[in-house]
Amino acid sequence: MGIYFKKGEIRMLADLLGSVNRIKINRNDGVFTIFEAVVNSIQSDSKNILVELKTEKDKQSSFEITDKKEKDVLTEVIITDDGYGFNDENFESFKKINSTHKLKLGGKGVGRLTWLKVFENIEIESTYKQDKKYFFRKIFFNLYDEVKEVELKELPFGDQKQIKTTIKFKKPKGDFLEKFPITAEDLGEKILYHCLSYLIEGVFEITIKDNKNEYRCKDEYRSRLENDIKKDTIKINKEEFDIIYIPIDKKKLSKHEISFTANKREVYRRGMSGELLKSSFEIDKKEKYILAFIRGNYLDNSVSEDRTRFFFPDEDGGLFLSEKEIINSVSNKIITIFDKSIEIIREKNKNKINIFLNENPYYRAVYKYNETIVDEINSRTTNDEIEEKFEKTVRQKLKEIKTNIKTLELNGNYQEKFEETIEKIDVLKQLDLAKYIVHRKIIIELFDKILEKKENDKNYYYEKDLHNLIFPMKKYGEEVDYNNHNLWLIDDRLSYHTFLSSDKPFNEFNENSTNKERADLVILNNLISFSDKEVEELHSNVIIVEFKRPGRDSLIEYDLNTQIYKYIEELLDSKIKTKNGKRIEIDKNAIFNVYIICELSSELVKTLRRANYKELLEGQGYYFYNDSYNTLIQVFSLNKVLRDVKLRNKIFFKQLGVL
Incomplete structure (x- = not known):
């Protein structure tokens, strides 16, 4: 007992x-x-x-009725x-x-x-x-x-x-x-x-x-983890830590994590920092994530009594290490230790970026300047997010340019700083130019689709869509930003104008007119300086653009002989007041260029020839010069507009790789 x-x-x-x-x-x-x-x-x-x-x-x-x-x-x-x-x-x-x-x-x-x-x-x-x-x-x-x-x-x-x-x-x-x-x-x-x-x-x-x-647990450790373990030490500021890296099958671990331990015991885990560590690693032909156990006296002394948290400072850079500083240091160490796996991820990221650049080639100059974007994306990054990365780089370069210009002084390092600033400006100029070229490519493709629909749908009234594509209807030039019109589809020179009326009645902008008729486009350019109290500018070059629908052959002759000249008479020796209040006079000896864009049917061609129109050298159009009105009239097809604009821009598309 x-x-x-x-x-x-x-x-x-x-x-x-x-x-x-x-x-x-x-x-x-x-x-x-x-x-x-x-x-x-x-x-x-x-x-x-x-x-x-x-x-x-x-x-x-047991009291609930359920399956x-x-x-x-x-x-x-x-x-x-x-x-x-x-x-x-x-x-x-x-x-x-x-x-x-x-x-x-x-x-x-x-x-x-x-x-x-x-x-x-x-x-x-x-x-x-x-x-x-x-x-x-x-x-x-x-x-x-x-x-x-x-x-x-x-x-x-x-x-x-x-x-x-x-x-x-x-x-x-x-x-x-x-x-x-x-x-x-x-x-x-x-x-x-x-x-x-x-x-x-x-x-x-x-x-x-x-x-x-x-x-x-011991059996599981030996069979699954022991052979793949890597050990290392790391010094963050003055604190030393031991780290154990364990690759774990992605079925068991859903992301790379850091296990914060105190006295050999896990307290909690945190995800790693950086986009490269958002993708699994390919290790021994298997997809795995890394679990990194970090331990050290600093953590042992910082853990709470209940072992559920650490007493870290909220901000970085202080006397004591913050959680963020530890996470960043361990994450960078992992990128170094598992460099082969990281290189595989980088190659995948490069392919992802190249696919993006094929669709958005205007960012190539930015990419050449800053290839670290490869490290800033992961397998789940969308194209919109990639674009934001490039735009962030652009914003950063703009900020640097402004700072460099403000701080630029004519001292010893002047030339070096000047060249650095010019290099950054050059990158941004390339980006803007490339974006504009891609914009043109898209507009040309849209023009092509309008023509394609016209061919397949005989009831399609394409004039309105075509007009709005080239320049929005019922607008003045002052109301439309340069990037929101596409006059270059007809002629690049049309983009540089001082007055433009799109589908507006003459009596609205011509002080001398009571005519409510509307020309599709009236454009004034080729400035001549003129000093006058009432008239601020005198114009000697006037452009009229008309979009004509097929199936109106009987009206074409009338349009050519009557409507166009009527428009010219409205504008000759007239005083135009812009939407902004600016007054412009058209010279009585002004040269008029008229573009009539339409479908060249066989009947229309006969009509033009009867009216003594000459065929353009490259075909697909006719022209006539009227001495009395000092007017050149060109009638050409939509296909000619499309062909010519493609030829004019071909070299740019080829250089950018979007041909």
């Missing part, structure tokens, strides 16, 4: 309820209580640690180990809140308080050896009785049992149940990575069992 020692209620030496209430644990982190107990077992020199998950069917769900399978809920977690056990020294420490018993191991003396944050009752049974004798101790631990030693006895010689300690975590609290792992694999994975530093160096096994399966 054993020898019994004093037993009964033993009060903790501090306010237990208040201490537990002060501990903040996220409802997703209830499993930290099990981590605490497992680490205690490891630190007790245990060689075999068993974690058992007890579950039962949810009684609540779903009954849900398992956690009822109890039992941890058994063969370590030192609850000997007198360990038991005395257990009773003290903020005990310094494990200070050298990083113990805060509050880990067991988290047990009562997540579970209602804890039962402990421990068979241990002390002073060459064997003892058995049983303890109840809860918020109401605090620590209650219900049994303590010495085991008689020959009646020694196997040394072991069993801790039963009973009645998990509802707030933590939903996210608490209830299968051996789920809990095993979490324990594996939380205690990885111990597993790498230790010779113990942690086995997790549920009602059906078991999971062995």
Whole structure:
């Protein structure tokens, strides 16, 4: 029969309820209580640690009518180990809140308080050896009785049992149940990575069992992780850290992560920085992500009592390291260590950018100037996001140019700074020019589509679309930005004008007219300076553009002989007032250039020849010069407009690679 020692209620030496209430644990982190107990077992020199998950069917769900399978809920977690056990020294420490018993191991003396944050009752049974004798101790631990030693006895010689300690975590609290792992694999994975530093160096096994399966952490580590591990040290400012890099199959890990540890235990994880580290690595022909465990005295000394967070400064660059500084340093180190995998990612990024540049070639000059954009994208980056990267570079260059100009001084480094500024300006000029060339390519393709639709749909009234493509209808030149019209489709010189009327009645802009007729386009250019109190400018060159629809052959002769000359008469010796109030006079000897753009039907060609029109040398059009009106009239087809504009721009498209 054993020898019994004093037993009964033993009060903790501090306010237990208040201490537990002060501990903040996220409802997703209830499993930290099990981590605490497992680490205690490891630190007790245990060689075999068993974690058992007890579950039962949810009684609540049995009253619900549902086709779903009954849900398992956690009822109890039992941890058994063969370590030192609850000997007198360990038991005395257990009773003290903020005990310094494990200070050298990083113990805060509050880990067991988290047990009562997540579970209602804890039962402990421990068979241990002390002073060459064997003892058995049983303890109840809860918020109401605090620590209650219900049994303590010495085991008689020959009646020694196997040394072991069993801790039963009973009645998990509802707030933590939903996210608490209830299968051996789920809990095993979490324990594996939380205690990885111990597993790498230790010779113990942690086995997790549920009602059906078991999971062995050491076996999993050896079979899946051990051969791929890389170790390194890194110095950030003056602090030194050890890092363990573990490639993990992307099915098990969804992104590259840094595990922040304190005293060999994982506290939390953070994603890595940089776009290159948003893609998985190709290692041994498998897609994997890197889990980097970082540890060091700085982290050991910065962890909170409940081991759920670190006390980092909010800002970088101070006396103490911030979390962001650590993340950036570790991320950069990984890029160096896994350089082969990074190079594969860079090649994929280059291909992605080249595809983007084929569609947006005007950014080629920017890319040549700043190829680091390759490191700023990932496999999921969209074309819009890539474009924003290029535009950000452009904005940065503009800012640098302005700064350089402001700070440019005629001193020793003047020439160097001047050349640097000119180089940046040159890149931006190339970008703007390339963008404009691509814009022209798109407009020409749109013009082509209008003609294609015209051929396939005889009822298509294309004049309106064509007119708006070249210049918006019912607008004056002052109202339309240079980039929002395409007069260059007809003639590049038309873009440089001082007055333009698009589908506007003559009496609206001609002070001498009562005519409400509208020419499609009236354009004034070729300025001649003229000093007059009432008239600010005198024009000697007037352009009229008319878009004519096919099927109106009977009207063409009338248009040529009557309508066009009527328009000219309206404009000759007239005074025009622009929308902005500027007054312009047209010289009575002005030269008129008339463009009639239409479909050259056989009947129209006959009409033109009868009227003594000459065929253009390149074909697809006719011209006639009227001495009396000082007017050159050109009638040509839509296809000629398209052909000519393609030829004029071909060399630019070829140079840009968008031909």
